[in-house]
Amino acid sequence: MLKPLADRVVIKMCEVEETTKSGIILAGNAQEKPQIAEVIEVGPGEEVEGKTIKMLVKKGDKVIASKYAGTEIKYEGQDLIIVKQSDILAIVE
Amino acid sequence: MLKPLADRVVIKMCEVEETTKSGIILAGNAQEKPQIAEVIEVGPGEEVEGKTIKMLVKKGDKVIASKYAGTEIKYEGQDLIIVKQSDILAIVE
Amino acid sequence: MLKPLADRVVIKMCEVEETTKSGIILAGNAQEKPQIAEVIEVGPGEEVEGKTIKMLVKKGDKVIASKYAGTEIKYEGQDLIIVKQSDILAIVE
Amino acid sequence: MLKPLADRVVIKMCEVEETTKSGIILAGNAQEKPQIAEVIEVGPGEEVEGKTIKMLVKKGDKVIASKYAGTEIKYEGQDLIIVKQSDILAIVE
Amino acid sequence: MLKPLADRVVIKMCEVEETTKSGIILAGNAQEKPQIAEVIEVGPGEEVEGKTIKMLVKKGDKVIASKYAGTEIKYEGQDLIIVKQSDILAIVE
Amino acid sequence: MLKPLADRVVIKMCEVEETTKSGIILAGNAQEKPQIAEVIEVGPGEEVEGKTIKMLVKKGDKVIASKYAGTEIKYEGQDLIIVKQSDILAIVE
Amino acid sequence: MLKPLADRVVIKMCEVEETTKSGIILAGNAQEKPQIAEVIEVGPGEEVEGKTIKMLVKKGDKVIASKYAGTEIKYEGQDLIIVKQSDILAIVE
Numbered sequence A, B, C, D, E, F, G: 001m002l003k004p005l006a007d008r009v010v011i012k013m014c015e016v017e018e019t020t021k022s023g024i025i026l027a028g029n030a031q032e033k034p035q036i037a038e039v040i041e042v043g044p045g046e047e048v049e050g051k052t053i054k055m056l057v058k059k060g061d062k063v064i065a066s067k068y069a070g071t072e073i074k075y076e077g078q079d080l081i082i083v084k085q086s087d088i089l090a091i092v093e
Helices: none
Strands: A002-004 A007-015 A036-042 A046-048 A051-053 A060-063 A071-075 A078-084 A089-090 B002-006 B008-013 B036-042 B046-048 B051-052 B063-067 B071-075 B076-083 B088-090 C002-004 C008-013 C036-042 C047-048 C049-052 C062-063 C071-076 C078-082 C088-092 D001-003 D008-013 D036-042 D047-048 D049-055 D062-065 D071-075 D076-084 D088-092 E002-004 E008-014 E034-042 E047-049 E050-051 E062-064 E073-075 E078-084 E086-091 F003-004 F006-012 F038-042 F046-048 F049-052 F062-065 F071-075 F080-083 F088-092 G003-005 G008-013 G036-041 G044-049 G051-053 G062-065 G072-077 G078-084 G088-092
Touching: A002 A007, A002 A078, A007 D088, A046 E002, A046 F046, A046 G062, A060 B071, A060 G003, A071 D062, A071 D088, A089 B008, A089 B036, A089 B071, A089 D036, B002 B076, B002 D062, B008 C062, B063 C071, B088 C008, B088 C071, C002 C008, C002 C078, C088 E008, C088 E073, D001 D008, D001 D036, D001 D076, D008 F088, E002 E034, E002 E078, E050 G036, E062 G072, E086 G008, E086 G072, F003 F006, F003 F038, F003 F080, F006 G088, F071 G062, G003 G008, G003 G036, G003 G078
Parallel strands: none
Antiparallel strands: A002 D088, A007 A036, A007 A078, A036 A060, A046 A051, A060 A089, A071 A078, A089 B002, B008 B036, B008 B076, B036 B063, B046 B051, B063 B088, B071 B076, B088 C002, C008 C036, C008 C078, C036 C062, C047 C049, C062 C088, C071 C078, C088 E002, D001 F088, D008 D036, D008 D076, D036 D062, D047 D049, D062 D088, D071 D076, E008 E034, E008 E078, E034 E062, E047 E050, E062 E086, E073 E078, E086 G003, F003 G088, F006 F038, F006 F080, F038 F062, F046 F049, F062 F088, F071 F080, G008 G036, G008 G078, G036 G062, G044 G051, G062 G088, G072 G078
C-alpha cells in the first residue's frame, strides 16, 4: 500500500471508453478527452514545511489535476501519479 | 458538477457574435475581441497554503482574466478554464 | 463598467498630440514621448494574498507605470491596461 | 556511519531482480521498474532554516522519492542518495 | 511635479564635464565616469507590500545606484530614472 | 585565521590516497572517490537574515557537502571551500 | 565620503605584490591570488526590508567576498566594490 507523505495525493487517470452506441471504439482526439483522475490515497496534510495544510480531497473522489504535474510511478501494475494537493484543481461530482 | 478547490474559479469565455446589422458574420480580428468570461463555479477560498483568501467573484459574474492563465479543460461538452482568483483582473458590470 | 479586483488599477495611456505651433503634426520619436497614463478605475486594495495593500492612486490621477507591465484590454472601444498598483511608479501632479 | 543533517534522509535504491519463474534474468524496461528505495539514515529534522520539520520516515522504510532529487554519493562501497525529506513522495507498506 | 509611490525614488544622473585644465573636452572612458546621481524626489515609504520601509535618502542627496536598475523616463525635458530605494547603494557626501 | 560569517563553514576536501596494498598508486575513477571534506572553521550561526540558524557541525568533523556548492579559495597555500551549512548534507562518523 | 545604505559594505580588493625575493615581479596565475579585500565603509544594517540585519564586519577588516558579487564603482580614483554583507564569506584575522 502507498502512503503519500504530507500534502501529497496518489491519483490514477480514468480510462475513457470511447465507444459509440453501436459498440465501435473510436480513436478519439486526445485533447478532447476529459482529464479526470480518481484519488487512490491521500496524505495526512498537517504541518507541511511550516504551513498547515488541510486536505480537501478524499479516497474515491474524481478530480481534475494540473496537466504534467506530479511524478508518474508504476506500482503493482498500475500507472499512478503522485501530486501535491495544490495541483488538484477541482473535484468532479 | 465541478467544485473548484481552494481559491480556484471555473470560467467560460464568452462567445462574441460578430454579426453586422445585415446579418453577415465577420471574421473579426481576434485581438480586438473583448476578453470577457463568465464565472461558472467558485472555490471556497479560506485557508490556501497558510494564507486566508477571500473570494471576490461569484457565479454568473462577467470577468476579465489574465491571458494564458489557468488550465483549459473540456467538461460535459463545454470548453472551460480553471484559474486562480488572482488571475482574474476585473469584474465587468 | 470595469471593477478591478484587489490591488489592480485600470489605466489609459494619454495621447500626446505632437503638434507644432504652426499646426503641423510631427511623427515624434516614440522614446521621447512622456509615458503618462490616466487612472480610469481603482481596485479596493485591502487583503491581497495575505498582505494589506493600501491604494495610493485615485480615479483621474495622471501616473507613470512600468513599461510592459499589466494586461492590455480593449473595452468599449478603448485601449486600456490593467496593472497592479505596484507597477505604478509615480503620480504626475 | 552517515548522520544526515537537518531534514535530510539517506536512501538506497532497491535492486529489482527481474527473474522469471524459470530463472532467466530479463533486461527489463527501465521505465517500468518500481522506483522504490530503502531509508538508510534519517536526519533529526527540528529547526531547519527557521521552520520546524517533523521527520515522517524512519530507518528501514521503503519509499518512493522524486526522480533526480538529491545528491548521489558512494560510501563504503554502496551507492546512496542523500535527499531532503520533502523529496520523498510516499511510503510503501 | 513627480510624486514617486511607496519606496521609489526619482534620480537624475549627474553630468560629468570632462574638461582638461586647458579647456579641451575629452571623450572619456565611460566606464571610468563616476556613477553618481542626484535625488530629485523621494516616495513616502511606509507600508510597502506588507513591509515597513523607512526612507533613507532625501531630495538633493548624491547617490550611487545599481547600474541598469529602474525605469528611465523623460519628464519635462529631463532624463530621469525611477528606482526603488533598495537599488540605491550608497550616499556620497 | 579565517572566521566564517553567519552560517558559513570552511571545509577542505580530504585527499584520498588510492594506494593498493602493494603500494601502487592507482589513477582512480574520480566519480568513485568518496566526497568527504574536513570542517576547518565554523561560523557563529545565530541570526542570519532574520532566521535563527543553529550550527550543527564542528571543527574537525568529516562531512559530505553538495557538489559544486560554495566558493573555492586559496588561503595560506591550502585549497579551501566556504559553504553555507545548508550545503552540508551529512556528517561521517 | 561614501555612506553605504542598509546592509551594504564598501570593499577594496587588496593588491598582491607578487615579487620574488630577488625583486622580480611575476605575472602570477590570477586564480592563485588570495581573494582578500579591505572593508572601507559599512552600512548601518538595522531594518532592511522588514528583516533586522546586524552588521558583523567593521572598517579595516580584511574579508573574503563572493566572486562577482556587488557593483564595481570608481570613486576618487579608487576601484571599489559595494556588496551586501551577505556576500561577505569570512573575515581574515
